[in-house]
Amino acid sequence: MSIEFLVASAVGVLSAAGIYLVLRGRTFPVVLGLAFMSYAINVFLFASGRLVVNQPPIYGKDVAAYTDPLPQALVLTAIVISFGMTALVVVLSLRTFLEAGTDQVDGAGEIDAEAEIAGEGPASDLPVRRDVEAKP
């Protein structure tokens, strides 16, 4: 088994998991799926510099061979950006859940928040209790 095979198959498995999870009907698996896709794509971009063992791109006295530093720099940026994206998406899904009372994203779970608060319409996963007042 070669390192190349391990990395290629890992990218494939991570992508497949990402695709399957983003196609779920709730926000949380979708966030997990996006995280998987970030892993897969970051590793893929990193691999575009080809795989090299024990040759970090750092100057040294006797360093003659080194790996390609550019994909690493790009992937470092990509990791941080995917972090920002994941953080944003998870907070967005939290707020959506609080606002709508459901975390469905399959279009089936449209709940009219106004109607629900007024005591009409179907109850959501996180029902509003009418005996509690929201803080101003």
Add this chain to the structure above:
Amino acid sequence: MTLAWIALLPFLGALAPALTIRLGRNACALATGLVTASALALLLSLAPQVMAGEVVSTRVAWFPTLGLNLNFFLDALGLMFAGMILGIGLLVIIYARFYLAKSDPMGRFFAFLLLFQGAMVGIVLSDNILLLLIFWELTSLSSFLLIGYWRHLPEGRQGARMALTITGMGGLSLIGGLLILGQIAGSYDLSVILQSGAAIQASPMYLPALLLILGGCFTKSAQFPFHFWLPHAMAAPTPVSAYLHSATMVKAGVFLLARLWPALSGTEAWFYLVGGVGLVTMVFAAVVALFKDDLKGLLAYSTISHLGMLTFLFGLGTPAAAVAGIFHIINHATFKAALFMNAGIVDHEAGTRDLRKLGGLVTLMPIAATLAVLAGAAMAGIPPLNGFISKEMMLEEAVHSSAFGLPWLIPALVMVGILFSAAYAFRYVVGVYFGPKRESYPAKPHDAPFGMWAPSALLVILAVAIGLAPALVAGPLVNAVAAAVTGGAAGEKHLALWHGFNVPLAMSLAAILGGAILLALHRPAARIWSAIGLPEAKTLFDGTVAAGAGGARDATEGLHNGSLQRYLATILGAAILAAVTGFLSAPYVEGLRPTLAAPGAAIIGWALLIGGTAAVVLGHRQRYLALIFISVIGSIVSLGFVYLSAPDLALTQISVEVVTILLLLLALNLMPKTTPVESSPARRTRDGVLATLGGLGMAGATWALLRREGPPSISEFHWANSYSGGGGTNVVNVILVDFRGFDTFGEIIVLGIAALIIFALLETADRGASGQRLASWEPDQRRSPEHHPMMLVVATRLLLPLASVVGLYIFLRGHNEPGGGFIAGLVVSIALLMQYMASGYAWSNRRLPADHHALIGFGVTVAAVTGLTAMALGAPFLKSAYEYVSIPLIGDVGLSSALAFDIGVAFTVVGAVMLALHHLSGVARRAEKAAPSEYAMDVDPSRTSAPAPTPKPGEGA
């Protein structure tokens, strides 16, 4: 540079009225007038050179790679138009000062007017057609603001929208046409294009280019069938109509016809399209104008008719016709602007513009009447006024033209046109000023103040002077312009009032006579006209717009049913399909690059990663469990980075991993802990197939990539220059802070913005439905009896200084060894987060009351200042300078300006992470509703009072 200033002055000057309006209306008008007057003075200073046949030009490279440059040039055609735009602009400013009511915001009016003026001047001075397009679109936008100036009037708003829709669509068409034209000529410079006439007309793309360009010209110049926006634009204040719809905006289309005349004219397509549309517009609009009862409506259709005549003249394609067109542009601008101002005066002083309520004003408003008689006579083409001469020249060309092999067709149609022109001009003058005096008018009519009639008087004097001595007053300019337009083909033409007894004179006389008869017969003729009942263009337009909007809504609602799954499946399916198609289009060749043998540890790591992934996918319904498994994957990925010579990536990945998991945990606290089974087996099968295909594709692509040598990489350069140029031995870090520092700068801004959005989403979470849900939220998990376990608290407090030192160390070594601002920022953030988790929010926040917004702002500012300092010193943005200094105990440290940049990065990261987690925990505290624990450690030996009571499990307090 003078040229560029002429175009830019009105734009910059647009600020003047906005500022000076606080000093009063006179100061505002004066400031505006001064701006225009200075631009006009600059223009006139260049006039002697241009009249001598010289072409003045200014060239400034802007986007040379796109062919978009700030190239301006001034020839006689540009001089004539710029002179008209600025000269009539000045008169309109004076007029508007007296026209606008006290309640009208004058500063805004003049600011819009100057913006429009700048855009118009820009069009006529541009040497670059891409630049011309920009100014062209600016006229559409600024005229939208001017037409809709009285925003309280629905007609104004509708008229502005309609004008923008029609001229905007024409602008799009023009973009296409001019781009094709530039492609054919091989340059976007007008001076080149005008020399390439033969090549352009021989090109197979000539006809598409012509059609698209004419689409722009005809919409702007209100040619049939795009004419209907102009009458609706009359809802604008009259100074706007006088300016935009007599002298400037609608002439932009005619200007472009004249400008491109050498390159495009002379073909059969040009003759029939331009000449035909112009002729039809001229006749049709003249007939409609006669039956308009609104003064401005009459003038609007008269303008359309005259624009048609100009288009017709340029469409004939002969140099003599072009000369007539050029001459008539000047003449029309003088008498039509005067008449628009006159209509405004009547409206202002008599209180109505309706011809059916007017009449007999000659004794009440003698000055206005005199001016109207003269301007009206010029419009009707009565000698010895300027309108007569250019009309004679037009007739001379028309009687010698033949279309479809019918020599009488064009003269006959032109005859109808001038007949009705004379009739509606008579109707304006007679209908307003003559006939019986009415018993009452909506207002008490009297002559307008001097400032209001003087501008139109000046124009009328010009009209009379040109009529009496055309060769003296207008001759040199017309001849210079004709030479510029036709490239000298027109020759010197002597303008004269009297050409002897000939066919055109006979036609003129017949038209004047017939016009008078038509006026006498107006009442029965109007009855017939209303019986015919032409379709109302506005209804058609509104119907089209409504149908378009409805269609768009139906399509959107049909495709957008709210299911993210459907969209993503479509996108992913399409991507997979595209990839498979690409893959099958060529035979697959196995790569030859040698592979590396995998040691046992790598295989174990791989197995863990596959196992972890399988566990997440299979167990994703148990959300906490899925989070634990996904952290395994992040760890393996960072270990992989370590093994594959990417220490920086490994450090970043592992610290990002920790922060992400913390964030997901905090969010999950308030969300459902499980995912119910909802998808049908068929849906899950479909998703499984998509996932398998996508995964196979990604694996195959990675494999194929890794088995081939890459193309030569630019990394050679980075490796060679990292130490000597960037002063660092860690090439990845030098790329991040120097070579590609701009990327990193953009990235920290993105991170900051993401944090601010998170802030905005969570800060408002306690309002509305979300707030009610938070208020009634109840914990759905068992709570730990220990809030702040002693072990954890002590450990984190001991770790904080250590972690901070590690962070600082990672930060300082970053330039030479793995590390840097990102990782340091994340490490410090994690150390701080641990305090919040262990000792509680209140305790930690009291000790570190940092403003996270300020941290982000500080970080981005430091990074920007570093970059700009490099620029100020003449180096590229973020180019680093460095110096090695020796610090006792630590050794040689590279003090590089990149260090300052990295400080910015680190601060932004800390600020962004802390802001996100701070607000997430804030929402959680609101939901928990429990008072924060009084003590930061459940069991604190140093505390003298009794230990905090231990809450029972499940109480949630």
